[in-house]
Amino acid sequence: MAFPRLDIRRRNRGERTQVTLAGDIGPATTPLLRAALEQCLLDGVTVIDIDLATVGSCDARGLDILLSASRRAGRVHASLRLHHPCAQITQLLAVTGSASLLLAAPVSPVPPAAPGDLMSTTPLAPEDPARRPDQPVLKDAIRLRRLTRWQAEDMREDIADLAAESVADTPGEAYHDRGDFLRRLAVTAHRPGFALLVAETTVLVGCAFGFPVGPDGSGRRGFDGTLQETIQRLTSRARFVVLTQVVAHPHAQHRDIARRLQQRLLADLHSSLGVTLLHPADQAGQASFSSWGWQNMGEVVGLPGPVAPCVLCLPAEGLVPGTPMM
Numbered sequence: 001m002a003f004p005r006l007d008i009r010r011r012n013r014g015e016r017t018q019v020t021l022a023g024d025i026g027p028a029t030t031p032l033l034r035a036a037l038e039q040c041l042l043d044g045v046t047v048i049d050i051d052l053a054t055v056g057s058c059d060a061r062g063l064d065i066l067l068s069a070s071r072r073a074g075r076v077h078a079s080l081r082l083h084h085p086c087a088q089i090t091q092l093l094a095v096t097g098s099a100s101l102l103l104a105a106p107v108s109p110v111p112p113a114a115p116g117d118l119m120s121t122t123p124l125a126p127e128d129p130a131r132r133p134d135q136p137v138l139k140d141a142i143r144l145r146r147l148t149r150w151q152a153e154d155m156r157e158d159i160a161d162l163a164a165e166s167v168a169d170t171p172g173e174a175y176h177d178r179g180d181f182l183r184r185l186a187v188t189a190h191r192p193g194f195a196l197l198v199a200e201t202t203v204l205v206g207c208a209f210g211f212p213v214g215p216d217g218s219g220r221r222g223f224d225g226t227l228q229e230t231i232q233r234l235t236s237r238a239r240f241v242v243l244t245q246v247v248a249h250p251h252a253q254h255r256d257i258a259r260r261l262q263q264r265l266l267a268d269l270h271s272s273l274g275v276t277l278l279h280p281a282d283q284a285g286q287a288s289f290s291s292w293g294w295q296n297m298g299e300v301v302g303l304p305g306p307v308a309p310c311v312l313c314l315p316a317e318g319l320v321p322g323t324p325m326m
Helices: 029-044 060-075 088-097 147-154 158-167 178-189 226-237 256-270 285-289
Strands: 006-013 016-025 048-056 079-082 137-139 141-145 195-200 202-211 240-248 273-278 295-299 310-315
Touching: 006 029, 016 029, 048 088, 048 310, 060 079, 137 256, 137 273, 141 147, 141 256, 147 158, 147 178, 147 256, 158 178, 178 195, 178 202, 178 240, 195 256, 202 226, 202 256, 226 240, 226 273, 226 295, 226 310, 240 256, 256 273, 273 285, 285 295, 285 310
Parallel strands: 016 048, 048 079, 240 273
Antiparallel strands: 006 016, 137 141, 141 195, 195 202, 202 240, 273 310, 295 310
């Protein structure tokens, strides 16, 4: 019995790549296809053209792999398109309603985009009043984008992967469990005022998320009341943002990403002060936050948990640590 084969050839043209497939896409070959498409995205490809001219058939599982890769590409502003499908694949796309999502040439003509629908590539500073709240900020080819709760849920695994990569093989790895990270994200996402920012090039390279705590009692749940009293005593401020997590890809080119994310998050939530809590033994984490401009205010007692966490504070840019903020 002859086993089905799928030959995969890839040809790169800058940030664009052509993937030529030959054979059949079925149960025995979909793992190869998935791995090849994932590698394209990991390599920073922004356009993936898949040539199906020599593919004889594709099953439902193969279609699912293509759709999943297309959705993943869309999250990082990349695209995936199919070219020259055979009659069986064309029919499969039509029956499942996937043709408009995957085929390079839509069945019906698409009207040209209106000028207002096109994203400008002119860099806009976060404080620029002309910037729409949902418009990415472009600087040094890095986009800062705010996600909704639903978008955060959709990208939670990708964000968790980044968080794991950021502490891999570091002294602070023991204090950043993947499961704990996902739980913190899920809990924080249900806080009033929750905000999550991601930094992207052609791939995800950073994120920061948190929620505001205000003098009117907003955000005060569980231990927040004790934390708010502590921060008010230390800084003379009752309003601040709890930055639950700041993550940046461990690469020299991305060393300023965390700083930009945290300052943008404070600006978006209209706060002049950020607060985070770290395990007192997490020396690597404290060193990272210190390098981003955070000030360690010492351990705070009265919060739930087996240890008293360290409280770190970050004033918005232009303010001196320790200066009372109105």
